[in-house]
Amino acid sequence: MARKPRLVLAMRDELPDDFFGEVEWLRLEAVAEVVSRRAFSNFDDAPGADALRQADILLAAWGAPQLTAERLARAPNLRFVAYAAASIRAMTTPAFWERGIPITSAVSAMAVPVAEFTFAAIIMCAKDVFRLRDAHRLSRGAGGFGARMGLGSAHIGNYRRRVGIVGASRTGRLVIGMLVRSGFEVCVYDPFLGEDEAQALGVTRMALTDLLAWSHTVSLHAPILPETRHMIGAAELALMADNAVLINTARGWLIDHQALERELVSGRLRALIDTPDPEPLPPDSVLYHLPNVVLTPHIAGAQGNELRRLSDLAITEIERFVAGLPPLHPVTAAELDRIA
Secondary structure, three states: OOOOOEEEEEOOOOHHHHHOOHHHHHHHHHHOEEOOOOOEOOOOOHHHHHHHHHOOEEEEOOOOOOOOHHHHHOOOOOOEEEEOOOOOOOOOOHHHHHHOOOEEEOHHHHHHHHHHHHHHHHHHHHOOHHHHHHHHHHHOOOOOOHHHHHOOOOOOOOOOOEEEEEOOOHHHHHHHHHHHHOOOEEEEEOOOOOHHHHHHHOOEEOOHHHHHHHOOEEEEOOOOOHHHOOOEOHHHHHHOOOOOEEEEOOOHHHEOHHHHHHHHHHOOOEEEEOOOOOOOOOOOOHHHOOOOEEEOOOOOOOOHHHHHHHHHHHHHHHHHHHOOOOOOOEOOHHHOOOOO
16 A cells, blocks of 8 residues: 655744644645644754655745755655745745646635735725724714715715726736626726736726726735836826725835825825835834825735635645646746736
8 A cells, every 4th residue: 555645844833723723634634644743944954854855745835945956855755835825936946946846826715815805995995984983083973973974075985986906816806806796897907918808807908007097996916026016106106096095915016105105195195005115114104194094914815714725725735636636726937927
């Protein structure tokens, strides 16, 4: 009887308790010999090097050691990597791709909570919920009930709201689906999105400059690539209408934050920023105090019990690998110039 493949966890020490309950451990141990329920974040000390030497499969996540040529030389049996998070860039190297080891990502699972958060943010920011909440809290009700607080503010509300999506990524497409089903007008900027795909999604393609001028709310979902660095700068922000909302649940890399800060200090635009640049913002940043800015501490992605969605997909990929089935979400070197 052939032995089960040996599986090693490669991630930060504290993550297994968040990723795996008894159901998840039972699923893993049914198809693989788990070398240790301890996670390894160092493959260069003696315990980590020994685990890597044994590994047929790595189940990896944040904090996994990079798979350099030297480490791969000490992993003669490694045949599969299931990454239980989104971007595999920090873990992979040219030597990894040359070795031809299959790798999968849980980016499709991560996209779900980000999309849910973003959709909720679009709704709530359009209603100016956070500013009105703060005003209500400070006045202790003196401003009247809610309808009175919002009267005379044509920019508040979701009726016929126009939303521009920058990047038809997995997350972007989930957000698009939620918006279209809810009756929003949606346009998309993505140089890789074809007209047939746009029609199938129920959206209109637009150039970035046109999208920024057209939208009441702009939501960013583009990847970190050299060409997306500060794709939203002073000139682009100037195109946005007064009281328009900018939502960033992607990366601060996409925005020139000095230009954004100037616009927000002026009060002309509104923003919800989950991923600033730098991250976190310095304690003296003016953005912490502006009434037209909502800052959240990088929480759009999987949190709490949502981490089990990521491990569920990674375990599914391992089950399929052991059964000789193709992966559901493989990542190839050819895709690196288009993904986060």
